[in-house]
Amino acid sequence: MEFAAVLTAGWDLVRGATPGFWPIVALSLRVTLTAVGLAALLGLPLGALVAVVRFPGRGAVVVLVNTLMGLPPVVAGLVVYLVFSRSGPLGTLGWLFTPTVMIVAQTVLVLPIVVALTRQVVEDLWREYAEHLRSLDLAGIAAVPTLLWDARFSLATVLLAGFGRASAEVGAVLIVGGNIAGHTRTMTTAIALETSKGDLPLALALGGVLILLTFAVNAVAWTAGRFGARFAAHTPG
Amino acid sequence: MRAAASILPLAFDRVDLAVDGRRLVADLSFALAAHGTTVLLGPNGAGKSVLLRLAHGLLAPTAGAVRWGGDGGRIAGTKRHAMVFQKPVMLARSARANLTHALAAAGLGWSARRARADAALARFDLGALAERPARLLSGGEQQRLAIARAWALDPEVLFLDEPTSQLDPHVTRVIEEMLRGLAAEGRTLVMATHDLGQARRLADRILFLAAGRLVEDAPAAAFFHEPSSREAVAFLAGDLVV
Numbered sequence: 477m478e479f480a481a482v483l484t485a486g487w488d489l490v491r492g493a494t495p496g497f498w499p500i501v502a503l504s505l506r507v508t509l510t511a512v513g514l515a516a517l518l519g520l521p522l523g524a525l526v527a528v529v530r531f532p533g534r535g536a537v538v539v540l541v542n543t544l545m546g547l548p549p550v551v552a553g554l555v556v557y558l559v560f561s562r563s564g565p566l567g568t569l570g571w572l573f574t575p576t577v578m579i580v581a582q583t584v585l586v587l588p589i590v591v592a593l594t595r596q597v598v599e600d601l602w603r604e605y606a607e608h609l610r611s612l613d614l615a616g617i618a619a620v621p622t623l624l625w626d627a628r629f630s631l632a633t634v635l636l637a638g639f640g641r642a643s644a645e646v647g648a649v650l651i652v653g654g655n656i657a658g659h660t661r662t663m664t665t666a667i668a669l670e671t672s673k674g675d676l677p678l679a680l681a682l683g684g685v686l687i688l689l690t691f692a693v694n695a696v697a698w699t700a701g702r703f704g705a706r707f708a709a710h711t712p713g
Numbered sequence: 714m715r716a717a718a719s720i721l722p723l724a725f726d727r728v729d730l731a732v733d734g735r736r737l738v739a740d741l742s743f744a745l746a747a748h749g750t751t752v753l754l755g756p757n758g759a760g761k762s763v764l765l766r767l768a769h770g771l772l773a774p775t776a777g778a779v780r781w782g783g784d785g786g787r788i789a790g791t792k793r794h795a796m797v798f799q800k801p802v803m804l805a806r807s808a809r810a811n812l813t814h815a816l817a818a819a820g821l822g823w824s825a826r827r828a829r830a831d832a833a834l835a836r837f838d839l840g841a842l843a844e845r846p847a848r849l850l851s852g853g854e855q856q857r858l859a860i861a862r863a864w865a866l867d868p869e870v871l872f873l874d875e876p877t878s879q880l881d882p883h884v885t886r887v888i889e890e891m892l893r894g895l896a897a898e899g900r901t902l903v904m905a906t907h908d909l910g911q912a913r914r915l916a917d918r919i920l921f922l923a924a925g926r927l928v929e930d931a932p933a934a935a936f937f938h939e940p941s942s943r944e945a946v947a948f949l950a951g952d953l954v955v
Contacts, residue, residue, distance in 0.1 A: 608802035610771055612818040613792060622814065626805045 486681035511582035523594025544588035553648030581648040720783030722746035728777035752916035761905035795868035801859035803847035833865040853884030
């Protein structure tokens with residue numbers, strides 16, 4: 477395999493000479509960003525609650541969530557597949573082999589990361605803020621909005637970690653999406669397919685584009701965070 | 714903005730606090746009824762900060778009771794006591810936003826808290842720093858902001874935990890001037906310090922603590938002129954008190 481072949485395949489992808497490439501990119505971004513958004517909606521408040529509320533079994537919850545950060549994507553995919561398969565509890569929804577169930581699978585994978593890292597970030601901030609906030613009668617759930625807001629720049633990094641996990645994931649979306657061309661094919665499943673077909677230049681080119689996209693998202697988030705931090709009077713540490 | 718009703722007296726009735734079997738304060742009994750400045754004096758580890766936190770409700774006694782004249786230190790549901798900590802806790806926001814956050818927590822609407830925050834910034838000469846990141850202010854500016862934040866809540870009783878212990882003499886003088894001003898407004902100040910000079914300058918009344926116990930409770934002039942306990946005599950003489 478020549479490096480020139482990889483570059484040619486990459487250039488063909490970007491200029492639209494490879495049919496169906498941009499829809500794959502669009503679907504990948506749609507699935508990943510929606511999953512990260514859902515994980516943020518659920519995971520940020522959940523993580524903050526675990527950080528500030530003391531309840532029986534809290535230690536076990538922390539250990540469980542930390543463990544789930546390493547949940548193998550194929551296992552998550554298999555569980556979601558069973559839940560949404562025709563004989564599964566949510567089979568009547570008919571979501572299997574659709575982008576919707578791919579979003580569900582990726583949310584399952586990203587959620588523990590968001591919860592676990594949010595708990596750590598918020599717990600550190602709570603340690604610093606606790607007396608002042610309790611002095612203002614803001615304890616437990618009441619403290620969560622303040623903590624999430626003041627930790628927002630660190631939490632943006634948490635969400636980027638979730639984005640990284642989702643965008644690089646292949647096992648779960650392959651199982652629940654089925655890698656159907658024009659319907660559920662994402663960049664990672666396309667890479668897996670082209671590799672199995674032996675078209676390594678195209679697979680590598682797809683990988684390069686995926687890395688560039690991930691880099692772009694991180695760069696935009698980092699720049700926005702820097703500007704935001706400056707204007708929102710935040711100082712690190 | 715001051716309410717006519719009062720949350721005083723504040724009464725400690727044989728209050729103990731033990732953590733992991735270790736008594737941090739023991740058998741504390743006193744009442745705080747009059748306005749003015751009460752200084753908690755004593756060596757490090759005497760229990761001054763613990764007493765303040767018990768009074769402010771940040772700690773709960775393991776025995777005895779802390780009672781307020783008002784409804785738990787509230788009037789019509791509004792908390793009327795506030796606290797300034799030794800190391801000011803600054804939210805990762807602007808100076809003004811630190812004030813508006815506290816006022817929002819107290820239930821003030823947007824326009825009211827904006828006006829009150831600006832009044833507090835002006836009152837404590839912080840107007841020029843309103844939009845500055847609070848965490849980037851100097852130590853003295855942060856402590857002034859912490860006092861302004863407490864003042865904005867219009868407390869009848871203000872607890873201060875060694876508010877100048879990390880500040881240079883000039884800033885300490887500025888802060889002390891502010892505290893005199895707060896007392897002159899009719900607020901009750903309860904301040905912990907181990908700085909004898911500061912206690913002499915500010916105190917109307919001294920509660921002297923040693924080893925978690927209230928050893929002496931006296932008007933400031935009497936305490937400094939004629940202390941009645943051997944611990945206080947030793948402390949005033951600069952001897953080690955444990």
